[in-house]
Amino acid sequence: xxxxxxxxxVALLCGAIAxxxxxxxxxxxxxxxxxxxxxxxxxxxxxxxxxxxxxxKLTLTARNPLRTPVKLTFNxxxxxxxxIRKGKAPSxxxxxxxxxGRMFFQMITYVTVExxxxxxxxxxxxxxxxxxxxxxxxxxxxxxxxxxxxxxLSGRAPRPMASATFTVK
Numbered sequence: 001x002x003x004x005x006x007x008x009x010v011a012l013l014c015g016a017i018a019x020x021x022x023x024x025x026x027x028x029x030x031x032x033x034x035x036x037x038x039x040x041x042x043x044x045x046x047x048x049x050x051x052x053x054x055x056x057k058l059t060l061t062a063r064n065p066l067r068t069p070v071k072l073t074f075n076x077x078x079x080x081x082x083x084i085r086k087g088k089a090p091s092x093x094x095x096x097x098x099x100x101g102r103m104f105f106q107m108i109t110y111v112t113v114e115x116x117x118x119x120x121x122x123x124x125x126x127x128x129x130x131x132x133x134x135x136x137x138x139x140x141x142x143x144x145x146x147x148x149x150x151x152x153l154s155g156r157a158p159r160p161m162a163s164a165t166f167t168v169k
Contacts, residue, residue, distance in 0.1 A: 037072065039064055039113060041160040043082075043149035049167045052139055055126040058082045058098075060149035062120075062160065064113040072111045075154040077104040079111070080121040083148045084140075090148045090163045095140065098123050101133035108154070121149075140168045 039062045046057040060080050064070045082098040085091075113119055127139045144167055151160040 037070065037151075037153055037157065037160060038066055039070055039072070039119075039151065039160055041149060041151050041162045043147055043162045043164045045147055045164060045166050047166070049169060050140070052142070052168055053127055055124050056084070056147070056166070057122060057124045058147055058149065059120060059122040060151065060162075061118050062113065062151050063118040064115060067115050069115060070113045072113065072151075073154045074109045074111070074152060076106050076152075077109070078102075078152045079109075079119075081150040081152055082123050082125070083150070084125060085146045085148070086141075086143065088144050088146060088165055090146050090161075092146065095138055095145070096125055098125075101131055101135075142168050 042061045042063075044059045044061070046059075047054075050056055060082070062072075078099055083090075083094055084096045086093050086095055111119065125137065127137055129137050131137050144165055146163050146165050148161055148163045153159055
């Protein structure tokens, strides 16, 4: 009798542990999640040619080309980033990064992009202005530069990004 009660208690405890390890069921109102993000990312600058002191407006556009909503997951308050690099390749020396010196809250957040809709994020790089760390932003020497926009999604998959070139005279 005691042994059967003990076995029943162990079985009940194992069932409770197994149930607590299961993810909660999804509610019908929760948008679908995909392992690979199908949004398309593009970048635009407000001009193609600048002087060394001109502000440069960078705009990231993330579009949902699907017929279903896309749920984007972010690990922090940083949803995007911009970089400017010297030269024509996104792998050259970085001159400026928008997120450098900034702080972001650490909390998982979600943004749902409805079918055919887009998210738009813009920032302006102004040479000589003070950055978030109080130091002046660098001036750009004459030449060709590559601007890169990055959608800062969580996960191990490569982050969606796009690049465009511009010239400083």
